Amino acid sequence: MDKDKVYLEEIKEFCQKVIGFTSEVTYDQFVSDEKLQFAIVKLVENIGEASKRLSDQGRSNYPDVDWKKAMAMRDRLVHDYMDVDLAIVYDVATNEVPKLLQNLIK
Numbered sequence: 001m002d003k004d005k006v007y008l009e010e011i012k013e014f015c016q017k018v019i020g021f022t023s024e025v026t027y028d029q030f031v032s033d034e035k036l037q038f039a040i041v042k043l044v045e046n047i048g049e050a051s052k053r054l055s056d057q058g059r060s061n062y063p064d065v066d067w068k069k070a071m072a073m074r075d076r077l078v079h080d081y082m083d084v085d086l087a088i089v090y091d092v093a094t095n096e097v098p099k100l101l102q103n104l105i106k
Contacts (some may be wrong), residue, residue: 004058006094008104014043014050015101022093030090035087040093041077047097052060064103069096 021039022030030036051059053071059067073092077084 005052007054010050011047012101012104014047015097015104016042018047019091019101022090027090027103030093031086035043040089041084044089044092044097045074045077047100048072048077062103064101064106065100070100086090 001105018040021043025033025036030040048070051067052074054067057064077089
């Protein structure tokens with residue numbers, strides 16, 4: 001099976017979960033829900049990890065996606081976990097992830 005296809009399907013699934021978990025959730029609700037924070041951080045990490053595992057050709061098939069940003073976010077969450085900015089995580093979850101999904105299903 002084509003590994004790129006598997007990773008792309010995983011990314012779409014992770015995006016759908018982020019969107020489902022954060023739809024109709026305000027920033028204040030997000031900040032007060034530690035379980036939701038951990039779930040979203042992990043899903044965003046997974047999006048970045050799967051993005052890293054895509055081949056260059058696989059990424060080039062989606063030129064509207066900022067793959068470097070997705071991978072950098074993963075690295076930031078994993079390596080700087082003590083300094084995670086919840087405002088950035090919420091913005092990524094509610095704005096960037098839906099755009100990513102939209103670009104993958106075009």
